[in-house]
Amino acid sequence: MAKFIKANDCHACPYKSYSLTKLDGTDIDNIQNNCLIVTFKRGENICKQGTEVTHALYLAKGSVKLFVEGKNKNLILKLINERKYIGLQSLFGDRIYNYTVAALEDSQICMINADIILKLAQSNVEYLFELTKTLSESTNFVYKKIVDINQKQLRGRLADILLYFSETVFKNPTFDLKLTRKELAEYSSMSMENTVRILNEYKKDGIIGIDGRAFTILQPEILRKISELG
């Protein structure tokens, strides 16, 4: 696995979580003393489905995919960007990961002893409240996702996802996806071949531009119409 270093200045860390503002100095010291900063290369697993939760995972820098490993295919449930906690529901829940998280690019994860974080959360209501809000938002996201996947067919689904990337994630009509076609397929719950096919359909129709993994949304209104039609 990857290199790790001990955290040495969480107070001044430019990547620190907003939730830390709810903690006082000694609590942050406590985190710092129980935190390893681990660097993962693209493709490396950060946590593995079926294993026990021993640490809270905070993505300081980089981006990761959270996916469920099925028998034949994987399903990517969400992409997580920097300055976000990963998998709080497993920390507060049954303490077993029911998904795998892997780096999409070189990423830095702060691994904080799970018991320490739980104890902290139980002694600081403002901090716990922040974590709970985060967890709630993440749950709401997955609720929306499960529906997208089950209510629309391929073209609508892919249209939605392209709009989501451009408007919500990158906030730019042009964006550089860190996903292979296969990963994009796993995110859309469709076959890789159909993903490619439909992307190129959209390209041929002038709805999007594609250059490798860089996409440009040329006609968002058309995508929105496709999304609405299902």
Add this chain to the structure above:
Amino acid sequence: MAKFIKANDCHACPYKSYSLTKLDGTDIDNIQNNCLIVTFKRGENICKQGTEVTHALYLAKGSVKLFVEGKNKNLILKLINERKYIGLQSLFGDRIYNYTVAALEDSQICMINADIILKLAQSNVEYLFELTKTLSESTNFVYKKIVDINQKQLRGRLADILLYFSETVFKNPTFDLKLTRKELAEYSSMSMENTVRILNEYKKDGIIGIDGRAFTILQPEILRKISELG
């Protein structure tokens, strides 16, 4: 809508939440003074997708379905039984329901002013911690569900669901489902016709017994095998 009464003795309520044990007497009084007990008949909506969260919803008695209303079809994400909170993620999250909850049988809901509950949660870490654990478990459940739906095909899905009802929900090989065939289909994310077809396939093969909405699992091992095959 349904009849409601004011809560008058939360302390001694036989349906009270475990999380209330974390609150002291005056806090419970506070809940009691801001709680309406509303009775819903089967089919009535308890909260509606797209509307604002004004109350925390606690299912004291009965059972409900939580589902997302799509364009053509609904998707039931989970069934909730008595003595459970409903939709904590909306309370702590963006305060908009992105699903509808409806009663499956006559049910009693405690509706507690949202701001009161949030204030209470923010002043009592043990209570908040219980709610967060509940929320986490519920999130984990939906994670599993999204995968079940997307990784298996009809027969495996339905096998899983029958096993889930008998082993996890009712803890009995015989159980009386409160779902119509259409609702069971919406829970399995498949068409009503195929639901009926496959159920009757299983019946003809002696794997299950069916009498209206009462089911008996006769050969769980076969169901498990079907589930594994996909």
Add this chain to the structure above:
DNA sequence: TTATAACATTGTTATATATCAATGATATAA
């Protein structure tokens, strides 16, 4: 008691989508 609606069942047909297969393009290592 009959009429009406909701629910359940079964067969048929259409189609969206996965799967299979082959080939091309690009990056990586030897």
Add this chain to the structure above:
DNA sequence: TTATATCATTGATATATAACAATGTTATAA
């Protein structure tokens, strides 16, 4: 530079599933 693997593309085929249609069954209300 060539070899090798990963990734992307395109076409052809098979099939799981939804959608349609018709009818039977049960509950509910008038």
